[in-house]
Every structure is written in structure tokens, then in C-alpha cells.
Amino acid sequence: MKDTVNVKNIGLRGVIVADTKVSFIDGEKGVLVYRGYRIEDLAQHSTFPEVAYLLLHGVLPGEKELADFNKAMQGESELPEFIYESFKHYPTDANPMDVLQAGVPLLAMTEPELSDDSREANVRKAVRLIARLPRLVAAWHRIRQGLEPLPADDSLSHSANFLWQLHGTKPSEEMAGILDTCLVLHADHTFNASTFSSRQVVSTRAHIYSGVTAGIGALSGSLHGGANAQVMKMLHLVEEENDIAGWVKKQLESGERIMGMGHAVYKTTDPRAAFLKKMVLRLGKETGQKKFVDLSRQIEEASLAEFAKRGKTQIKPNVDYYSALVYHFMGIPQDLMTPIFAISRIAGWAAHIIEEKTGEAQVKPALYRPKAEYIGHYCGLTGCRFEPLEKRNN
Numbered sequence: 001m002k003d004t005v006n007v008k009n010i011g012l013r014g015v016i017v018a019d020t021k022v023s024f025i026d027g028e029k030g031v032l033v034y035r036g037y038r039i040e041d042l043a044q045h046s047t048f049p050e051v052a053y054l055l056l057h058g059v060l061p062g063e064k065e066l067a068d069f070n071k072a073m074q075g076e077s078e079l080p081e082f083i084y085e086s087f088k089h090y091p092t093d094a095n096p097m098d099v100l101q102a103g104v105p106l107l108a109m110t111e112p113e114l115s116d117d118s119r120e121a122n123v124r125k126a127v128r129l130i131a132r133l134p135r136l137v138a139a140w141h142r143i144r145q146g147l148e149p150l151p152a153d154d155s156l157s158h159s160a161n162f163l164w165q166l167h168g169t170k171p172s173e174e175m176a177g178i179l180d181t182c183l184v185l186h187a188d189h190t191f192n193a194s195t196f197s198s199r200q201v202v203s204t205r206a207h208i209y210s211g212v213t214a215g216i217g218a219l220s221g222s223l224h225g226g227a228n229a230q231v232m233k234m235l236h237l238v239e240e241e242n243d244i245a246g247w248v249k250k251q252l253e254s255g256e257r258i259m260g261m262g263h264a265v266y267k268t269t270d271p272r273a274a275f276l277k278k279m280v281l282r283l284g285k286e287t288g289q290k291k292f293v294d295l296s297r298q299i300e301e302a303s304l305a306e307f308a309k310r311g312k313t314q315i316k317p318n319v320d321y322y323s324a325l326v327y328h329f330m331g332i333p334q335d336l337m338t339p340i341f342a343i344s345r346i347a348g349w350a351a352h353i354i355e356e357k358t359g360e361a362q363v364k365p366a367l368y369r370p371k372a373e374y375i376g377h378y379c380g381l382t383g384c385r386f387e388p389l390e391k392r393n394n
């Protein structure tokens with residue numbers, strides 16, 4: 001009998017393609033855990049370097065392990081000089097996600113352990129990537145403004161250093177802490193599109209840099225990590241709008257999506273979104289930008305009402321709906337919002353890539369190779385008659 005695509009499985013929804021020990025989501029109950037730990041606990045009590053260690057090693061670090069991990073990241077964060085030089089030749093209006101995606105293979109070119117595919121070597125490469133992705137983003141932001149990239153300040157935390165290298169001013173402890181929490185919240189999310197892309201690429205035994213490059217490409221799309229920038233765009237678009245409910249209705253009636261709403265796995269509140277929503281309310285007050293908070297609340301209320309009318313009560317604001325405003329309140333430009341997602345998700349991509357390569361959670365590592373049902377032109381096994389170019393009547 002002919003195989004067909006089960007409509008429930010479109011987009012591989014619900015299809016189990018691998019085992020993993022890295023993270024778990026219960027989409028019905030709104031639960032997310034990294035290596036067994038609830039995201040709420042990690043966001044409240046942990047830091048991004050600690051979470052990155054947890055994802056890579058499977059256990060929380062002790063004091064010495066964490067100090068060594070932070071030191072290793074600091075020691076590995078500088079970019080090769082030729083990357084700064086090449087960035088200076090890029091068009092200044094290049095999208096930062098494209099620049100980031102282009103930057104990762106440049107890092108591979110100077111990777112001393114590129115051909116060592118052992119777990120230990122890949123963890124060291126992961127540490128270099130986690131340390132350097134923020135540098136790529138910050139360096140590009142400086143260079144595109146005609147400014148020189150700034151050297152790292154080793155007295156600062158990972159998150160504070162990024163903000164310093166981006167803006168050229170030392171961030172307050174509060175701002176660095178907020179960014180760090182955002183990095184914790186975005187660090188991993190099971191088999192999302194970018195993580196699956198990374199794992200699929202390295203299942204061919206391609207190196208970790210190729211896997212990460214694929215992940216960045218997948219993340220850039222507006223249905224995935226690119227949604228946060230789209231949310232900000234939407235907020236600016238409706239800034240002068242008097243009838244928000246009418247605008248939302250029109251969007252949905254014309255088949256458009258409300259960015260930052262809905263999720264492929266969560267059928268209830270995304271636990272990360274709940275956390276970020278509180279940050280939005282706090283930062284909106286602190287920065288005196290209540291206007292955007294009000295707009296965001298109005299869009300949310302109108303969207304939920306419209307979705308309910310259409311029997312789609314499962315569609316709720318997701319992580320990107322609120323992270324956009326958090327980043328905006330921190331002075332992050334719209335086109336750097338998705339790169340910030342990437343400098344966090346690199347920890348999850350690396351953990352998954354290593355798991356894929358080592359087979360430590362799989363029955364047996366295997367090359368991903370699904371199949372598709374061919375529904376195209378067919379003339380039987382002999383094939384269609386080939387007409388030479390000069391005889392074709394197109």
C-alpha cells in the first residue's frame with residue numbers, strides 16, 4: 001500500500017525521531033526542564049554559564065568547576081583578527097543574523113581541534129562557540145556603525161561583557177542580570193527547528209561548526225527565533241493605531257499571523273513567557289515606556305478573544321512575544337533580538353550536537369534520512385520520453 005503523510009504528522013509534529021537526555025517539555029502542562037531541572041528554578045537561581053555547563057555536562061557544576069568553566073570561556077572569547085578585518089568589508093546594512101551565520105565557519109577555519117570528534121574536544125569547541133558568538137554579534141554591531149570592536153573586560157560576567165562590547169558602556173548589575181536570565185530562559189528547548197537542523201547536519205559526521213551554522217539559519221526564520229524582531233516590528237506598526245482590536249481582527253481575517261503567539265508544542269502558557277511577562281511589566285515601569293506595555297497587552301487581549309471565537313484557545317503568547325519588549329527596554333536594536341536568542345541557544349545546540357555525535361542517548365547514532373511520498377510527474381519505471389532540446393515544443 002502507498003505510504004502517505006499523516007495529516008497529524010505534517011511538519012513532523014508528534015513524530016519521535018530520537019531519544020534525548022538534554023531537555024523535556026510537557027506542552028499540555030506548560031513544563032520545561034533542562035537535564036531534569038525546572039526552568040523556573042534555573043531562571044530564578046542560576047546563571048547562564050552554570051546552565052551552559054549543565055547542558056553540556058549533564059550535571060550542575062561545583063564551585064571549582066564553574067570557576068574553571070568561566071575562566072575557559074574568558075580565555076577563549078577573543079576572535080581571530082582576520083574576522084574583524086573581513087567584517088569591515090561586509091555591507092553595513094547586512095542583517096546581523098546573516099553576519100553571525102557567516103561568522104561561524106570563519107571560526108571553524110582557525111579551530112585547532114577541528115578533526116578531533118571526541119566528546120572532550122567537542123565540549124572544548126562548544127565552550128569556544130558559547131564564548132565567541134556574543135563577540136561576533138557585538139563586533140558586527142560596532143563595525144557597522146564605523147566603530148572599532150571593544151576588547152573584553154574580564155572583570156565582567158558573560159552577559160555584562162556582551163552589553164559592554166555592544167554599547168561601549170558598562171551595564172548596571174540589574175541590566176546584566178536581566179540579560180543573563182533571558183539567556184537562561186532561551187538556552188534549550190528540545191527538538192525545535194534549529195536544534196533539529198543542527199542535529200541533522202552533524203548526523204552526517206559534519207563538524208560542530210557546520211551544525212551550529214545550520215542552527216543559526218533555521219533560527220533566523222520568522223516562525224522560529226526571528227519572531228521576536230517581528231513582534232517589535234508589529235508594535236511599532238500599531239503604535240499610532242486607535243483600534244487595536246479591529247487591527248487584530250483584520251490581520252486574522254486576511255490570513256496573517258499575530259507574531260509571538262502560538263507554539264508547536266505548548267498548548268497552555270509557555271513557562272518562559274510567564275517569566276518574561278513579569279520582566280516586561282517591571283521594565284516598562286522602570287524605563288517609563290508604559291506605552292509599549294499597554295499596546296502589547298491590548299494586542300494580547302484582542303488576539304486571545306479572536307482566537308477563542310475561532311475555537312483556537314490553545315494559541316497564547318510565546319517566549320518571543322515578551323522577549324522582544326524586554327530587549328527593547330534594554331536598548332537592544334530590533335535586528336539584534338534574534339542574534340541574542342542565538343547567543344543563548346548555542347548552549348543547547350552544542351549539547352544536542354554532542355549528544356547526536358556520541359550517541360549517548362540513542363540506541364545507535366544514525367544518519368537522518370526520512371522519506372517523502374513522490375507525487376510528481378511519473379511515466380512508469382522506464383521514465384518519461386526525453387526530447388532533445390531542439391525538438392521540445394515549450
Ligand SMILES: CC(C)(COP(=O)(O)OP(=O)(O)OC[C@H]1O[C@@H](n2cnc3c(N)ncnc32)[C@H](O)[C@@H]1OP(=O)(O)O)[C@@H](O)C(=O)NCCC(=O)NCCS
Nearest residue numbers: 222223224227256257258259260261262263264315318320
Ligand atoms: C509557532 C507556530 C508556527 C506553531 O504553529 P502550530 O500550532 O504548530 O501549527 P500551525 O502553524 O499549523 O497552526 C495551527 C492553526 O493555528 C493558527 N495559528 C497558529 N499560530 C497563529 C498565530 N500566531 N496567528 C494566527 N494564527 C495562528 C494557524 O493559522 C493554523 O490555523 P488553521 O488550522 O486554521 O490553518 C505558529 O503558532 C506561528 O506561526 N506563530 C507565530 C510565529 C511565532 O511567534 N513563532 C515563534 C514560536 S516560539
